Amino acid sequence: MKAIGRKDITGVVLAGGRGRRLGGEDKGLIEIGGRPLAAWVVERLRPQTAAVLINANRNAVRYASLGCEVIPDAVGDYWGPLAGMASALGRIETPYLVTVPCDAPRIPTDLVARMSAALLAESAEIAVAHDGEQAQHTIALVPACLYDDLMAYLEDGGRRVETWLKRYRLARVRFDDRPGAFVNMNTPEDRQRLEALLGAEENR
Numbered sequence: 001m002k003a004i005g006r007k008d009i010t011g012v013v014l015a016g017g018r019g020r021r022l023g024g025e026d027k028g029l030i031e032i033g034g035r036p037l038a039a040w041v042v043e044r045l046r047p048q049t050a051a052v053l054i055n056a057n058r059n060a061v062r063y064a065s066l067g068c069e070v071i072p073d074a075v076g077d078y079w080g081p082l083a084g085m086a087s088a089l090g091r092i093e094t095p096y097l098v099t100v101p102c103d104a105p106r107i108p109t110d111l112v113a114r115m116s117a118a119l120l121a122e123s124a125e126i127a128v129a130h131d132g133e134q135a136q137h138t139i140a141l142v143p144a145c146l147y148d149d150l151m152a153y154l155e156d157g158g159r160r161v162e163t164w165l166k167r168y169r170l171a172r173v174r175f176d177d178r179p180g181a182f183v184n185m186n187t188p189e190d191r192q193r194l195e196a197l198l199g200a201e202e203n204r
Contacts, residue, residue: 004116008095011049011112012088013041014081014138015056015063015102016073026059027185028102033198037185040105040198042066048112050094054102055084075151080159081138082150089147101138103185105198108178115141115173124171132176137161139182 015028015038028038038054046052053071054063057078060070073079074087085099098112108114115127119141126146129139138161146168153164175181185191 004096004120006048006112007050009049009098009112009116009141010088010092010094010096011045011052011098011100012071012084013038013045013052013054013068013100013102014084015054016078016084017080018078026056028054028056029059029062030185030191032105032185032191032194036062036066037105037194038063038102039066041100041102041107042068044105044107044109044111045098045100048109049098053088053091055087075154079154080161082154082159082161082164085140085142085161086147086150086154089142089144089150092144094144096141096143098141099138101184104136104139104182105194106181106183107139108175108181111139111175112141114175115171118171118173122171123169125168126165127171127173128165129182130172130174131182132174132179135162135172136182137165140165 029036042052052068054068056063056070057072063070071087071091073083076083088097100107119127127141129136158164185194
């Protein structure tokens with residue numbers, strides 16, 4: 001199998017959720033360090049991919065201001081991150097898609113390169129990031145050819161990301177050397193922690 005380069009991969013920032021645990025706020029637009037969370041993710045992802053999409057089901061104009069094409073879920077009514085993945089897989093023209101949630105602003109700058117290398121080295125079908133303690137199932141490198149299978153899974157009632165991923169040979173890509181790289185935000189306390197982490201990085 002030939003090497004996978006940046007030109008072979010489109011990124012998608014998953015921002016299509018309801019934000020229930022944050023009182024219904026649109027998580028990707030919550031400001032941390034003076035910028036929307038999704039902006040931090042786009043900034044990290046853009047140099048690693050051929051293009052970046054944002055999957056969002058509301059506030060499309062605000063997301064578009066981040067300089068990316070915005071795509072809503074093409075299936076279901078808030079069916080979760082897999083619906084966002086499927087919507088992006090159905091849109092991309094590259095052989096691969098890398099998915100990142102909108103509340104993971106500290107993803108490594110070599111995330112895509114390491115996941116691509118692991119996919120090939122392990123003859124895997126999908127690569128998933130692992131923080132050393134647990135897999136980060138919504139941070140995945142997925143081939144575009146799996147679009148039809150994912151759509152069928154969703155239409156059959158499947159919603160769990162982990163369950164769908166386990167249908168395939170997985171490369172679990174360890175990022176133990178990047179502590180805090182996948183810190184995300186689901187509570188007000190998480191928000192304060194991210195503010196501190198990103199503020200420290202900006203001041204270096």
